[in-house]
Amino acid sequence: MKRLSTEIIYIAEQAKRASEALANLPREIKNGALLAMAKALRKRKEEIIRANKKDLELARGKGSAFIQRLILEEKGVLKLSEHIEKISQLDDPIGETIEEFKGVQGLHIKKVRVPIGVVAIIYESRPDVTSDCAALCVKSGNAVILKGGKESLNSNIAIANILTEATKEYLPEGAIALIPTREREAVDILLGLDDYIDLVIPRGGESLIKKVVEKSRIPVIKHYKGVCHIYVDEDADLNMAQEICYNAKVQKPATCNAMETLLVHSGVAVRFLPLMVKRFQEAGVEVRGCEKTRQILDSISKLRIKPANEDDWQREYLDLIISIKIVQSLEEAIEHIRRYGTKHSDAIISENKQRAEEFLKRIDSACLYWNASTRFTDGEQFGMGAEMGISTDKIHCRGPMALRELTSYKYLIYGKGQVRK
Amino acid sequence: MKRLSTEIIYIAEQAKRASEALANLPREIKNGALLAMAKALRKRKEEIIRANKKDLELARGKGSAFIQRLILEEKGVLKLSEHIEKISQLDDPIGETIEEFKGVQGLHIKKVRVPIGVVAIIYESRPDVTSDCAALCVKSGNAVILKGGKESLNSNIAIANILTEATKEYLPEGAIALIPTREREAVDILLGLDDYIDLVIPRGGESLIKKVVEKSRIPVIKHYKGVCHIYVDEDADLNMAQEICYNAKVQKPATCNAMETLLVHSGVAVRFLPLMVKRFQEAGVEVRGCEKTRQILDSISKLRIKPANEDDWQREYLDLIISIKIVQSLEEAIEHIRRYGTKHSDAIISENKQRAEEFLKRIDSACLYWNASTRFTDGEQFGMGAEMGISTDKIHCRGPMALRELTSYKYLIYGKGQVRK
Numbered sequence: 001m002k003r004l005s006t007e008i009i010y011i012a013e014q015a016k017r018a019s020e021a022l023a024n025l026p027r028e029i030k031n032g033a034l035l036a037m038a039k040a041l042r043k044r045k046e047e048i049i050r051a052n053k054k055d056l057e058l059a060r061g062k063g064s065a066f067i068q069r070l071i072l073e074e075k076g077v078l079k080l081s082e083h084i085e086k087i088s089q090l091d092d093p094i095g096e097t098i099e100e101f102k103g104v105q106g107l108h109i110k111k112v113r114v115p116i117g118v119v120a121i122i123y124e125s126r127p128d129v130t131s132d133c134a135a136l137c138v139k140s141g142n143a144v145i146l147k148g149g150k151e152s153l154n155s156n157i158a159i160a161n162i163l164t165e166a167t168k169e170y171l172p173e174g175a176i177a178l179i180p181t182r183e184r185e186a187v188d189i190l191l192g193l194d195d196y197i198d199l200v201i202p203r204g205g206e207s208l209i210k211k212v213v214e215k216s217r218i219p220v221i222k223h224y225k226g227v228c229h230i231y232v233d234e235d236a237d238l239n240m241a242q243e244i245c246y247n248a249k250v251q252k253p254a255t256c257n258a259m260e261t262l263l264v265h266s267g268v269a270v271r272f273l274p275l276m277v278k279r280f281q282e283a284g285v286e287v288r289g290c291e292k293t294r295q296i297l298d299s300i301s302k303l304r305i306k307p308a309n310e311d312d313w314q315r316e317y318l319d320l321i322i323s324i325k326i327v328q329s330l331e332e333a334i335e336h337i338r339r340y341g342t343k344h345s346d347a348i349i350s351e352n353k354q355r356a357e358e359f360l361k362r363i364d365s366a367c368l369y370w371n372a373s374t375r376f377t378d379g380e381q382f383g384m385g386a387e388m389g390i391s392t393d394k395i396h397c398r399g400p401m402a403l404r405e406l407t408s409y410k411y412l413i414y415g416k417g418q419v420r421k
Numbered sequence: 422m423k424r425l426s427t428e429i430i431y432i433a434e435q436a437k438r439a440s441e442a443l444a445n446l447p448r449e450i451k452n453g454a455l456l457a458m459a460k461a462l463r464k465r466k467e468e469i470i471r472a473n474k475k476d477l478e479l480a481r482g483k484g485s486a487f488i489q490r491l492i493l494e495e496k497g498v499l500k501l502s503e504h505i506e507k508i509s510q511l512d513d514p515i516g517e518t519i520e521e522f523k524g525v526q527g528l529h530i531k532k533v534r535v536p537i538g539v540v541a542i543i544y545e546s547r548p549d550v551t552s553d554c555a556a557l558c559v560k561s562g563n564a565v566i567l568k569g570g571k572e573s574l575n576s577n578i579a580i581a582n583i584l585t586e587a588t589k590e591y592l593p594e595g596a597i598a599l600i601p602t603r604e605r606e607a608v609d610i611l612l613g614l615d616d617y618i619d620l621v622i623p624r625g626g627e628s629l630i631k632k633v634v635e636k637s638r639i640p641v642i643k644h645y646k647g648v649c650h651i652y653v654d655e656d657a658d659l660n661m662a663q664e665i666c667y668n669a670k671v672q673k674p675a676t677c678n679a680m681e682t683l684l685v686h687s688g689v690a691v692r693f694l695p696l697m698v699k700r701f702q703e704a705g706v707e708v709r710g711c712e713k714t715r716q717i718l719d720s721i722s723k724l725r726i727k728p729a730n731e732d733d734w735q736r737e738y739l740d741l742i743i744s745i746k747i748v749q750s751l752e753e754a755i756e757h758i759r760r761y762g763t764k765h766s767d768a769i770i771s772e773n774k775q776r777a778e779e780f781l782k783r784i785d786s787a788c789l790y791w792n793a794s795t796r797f798t799d800g801e802q803f804g805m806g807a808e809m810g811i812s813t814d815k816i817h818c819r820g821p822m823a824l825r826e827l828t829s830y831k832y833l834i835y836g837k838g839q840v841r842k
Binding site: 020023024101102103104107109114116117194198199213214217219220221237240243244246247248251252338360361362364365366367368369370371372373375376380381382383393394395396398399408409410411412413414415416417418419420 | 441444445522523524525528530535537538615619620634635638640641642658661664665667668669672673759781782783785786787788789790791792793794796797801802803804814815816817819820829830831832833834835836837838839840841
């Protein structure tokens with residue numbers, strides 16, 4: 001514990017020192033570093049695949065979803081490399097003048113964008129996070145401390161080594177650091193280092209995020225769960241509703257922006273639900289419903305589905321499961337989302353402008369959709385080029401978190417000798 | 422403890438419910454509430470003064486600085502009322518479209534400003550915070566939970582009662598709430614209520630802020646200490662430097678933006694320091710210096726000053742005390758500030774543009790001044806109209822924190838049936 005603590009403090013100190021140099025690194029150098037990173041990953045892909053195989057062997061017996069997150073084959077490594085090249089082409093947010101204004105006595109004030117400083121990412125078994133997050137931090141002038149899950153340690157070490165070696169000539173020492181341990185205490189130690197680390201971003205399951213929030217003395221931006229809703233209004237275009245709901249549930253159910261609960265206005269339930277549920281079931285979706293939903297499905301199409309209970313309304317299935325509830329009004333839909341939602345992404349399908357605006361206005365989620373799939377909550381789809389994840393916090397940044405969200409600002413005040421009266 | 426906990430959870434639940442209604446309250450109603458608050462404070466000022474006298478009696482024997490922060494006389498109450506009227510006249514930040522852009526497939530995306538939700542303020546003995554913070558939160562559509570220091574409890578209860586009674590017809594119940602207790606556990610209970618409270622702002626001494634950071638599961642924006650520096654460069658206009666340094670130290674030494682350490686380039690120390698120190702001493706400032714400073718003052722003007730030690734460089738005196746250090750270069754000044762500064766406000770006095778820009782670029786403080794006093798770090802001086810305080814965090818907001826900094830945003834996405842490919 002003592003040794004581990006000393007080691008982690010050393011890494012954090014070095015990261016802090018690196019962050020001072022990184023803050024003013026010219027963009028050509030940062031982009032040079034990124035291209036060198038991309039090239040090195042391609043060139044040394046066999047090393048990564050070998051290390052990943054070790055991780056896979058140790059993970060034998062785990063579920064297939066777990067293995068899917070862990071596995072990195074040649075195609076995967078090349079993708080990491082492409083991501084980094086793409087990040088190198090994005091605009092550099094650092095140094096941008098956000099605002100310029102006059103204070104009292106003619107003080108000239110400029111608000112300029114600066115990096116946050118040292119960012120620690122605590123994540124689980126996905127080794128691609130190692131390279132994506134390192135690249136985003138380099139581009140935004142932040143030093144990064146990576147603490148991945150124990151299951152992907154070999155892969156993470158291989159990737160981090162390649163990245164640090166490739167950037168030796170470009171970046172200060174310690175700009176990209178990995179905590180190379182499986183010891184659990186490492187996270188606790190990191191979370192106490194508020195003298196060195198400016199921000200912690202936990203990515204992963206609920207229990208990881210809860211633990212980080214509980215223990216951290218450093219500001220945390222949570223990438224928490226998404227219990228996303230779609231409300232099909234009485235004035236919905238039902239064909240459009242069907243396409244959107246199908247996409248939001250089926251296209252990639254394991255993501256935080258997939259729909260978990262479908263709310264349907266009672267006025268269209270009989271016309272909408274039988275066809276919709278049939279399509280869901282054909283796609284292998286397990287459908288659970290409120291009492292009314294079950295009655296309609298049973299009486300019209302002789303479909304028997306499981307009942308949805310209180311627990312279902314709160315569940316982020318992340319799987320081919322959906323819960324359906326029939327509501328009497330927009331008001332009831334809003335109440336349901338306020339009560340059970342996680343302020344991530346929610347949608348209304350309606351041709352009624354007034355009701356749609358009411359929905360967008362009264363629900364407080366990071367992303368609110370009118371006639372589009374919740375699956376668009378994503379930095380790339382928003383045109384941000386890349387993303388760290390989706391913030392479910394309301395402090396600092398909300399929704400897709402990309403380069404600009406990895407920055408802070410400072411005020412520069414130009415005077416002519418002014419003193420305060 | 423159980424009873425207290427139940428009571429505080431009830432207040433927090435009510436605040437959360439209130440925040441849903443507050444988020445979309447028309448600005449005329451919010452301004453109506455503010456004017457009613459201002460009017461009621463003026464009308465019922467005797468009640469406040471009476472309650473404040475009780476607090477003062479209980480505080481007998483405390484230091485004069487303490488009493489100064491606690492006391493509220495007629496003039497003080499009228500000032501609170503004026504503050505609120507001023508806040509009512511500021512622009513309402515809520516609903517503003519911050520950005521509007523296109524996502525993939527022609528999705529139309531709007532980023533609009535929304536309140537944070539429920540803001541808890543934890544503060545010490547200043548009862549004026551009760552009314553200022555309540556007014557800023559009402560204007561920005563946030564519900565506010567106030568937890569003041571035990572020494573000002575009677576004053577706080579009187580003010581909060583007047584404010585809630587005055588706004589009954591305008592605001593939902595629970596929009597402005599005070600935790601009316603002296604019990605210490607109240608803060609611990611509050612800091613665990615992350616289901617209801619979105620942000621905690623601690624205002625006060627170092628130990629209060631440390632405790633809040635340690636225990637909170639809710640995001641915290643720290644209003645921490647300011648160890649502010651002024652660096653007098655070798656190319657400084659020494660008259661200007663003298664006026665600025667005098668102002669930054671003497672005009673209001675108890676504030677976080679007052680200068681604590683003066684760094685002087687060795688090339689101008691002999692010309693600058695004897696006069697400057699004489700002026701400081703005439704104003705009652707206790708001067709402490711590095712070895713070189715002491716030698717110069719002793720040999721030129723036969724002035725004996727105390728030595729400044731390692732501890733001095735880290736101290737926020739908040740008093741008529743200053744530490745002085747002679748440095749050999751801009752580089753050394755930057756190193757000193759990086760090591761001992763608190764990233765609050767720092768200034769360079771110089772006629773040399775290149776060196777000034779180097780200083781502004783390489784130091785990472787919320788506010789960096791070129792040829793002006795650090796005392797300008799203040800929402801009002803920046804033209805923001807009012808302030809919650811000065812954030813020393815880099816997450817969410819930095820420097821003066823006013824109405825806009827009490828907001829978050831959400832994305833509204835307008836589609837025509839788009840689904841993700």
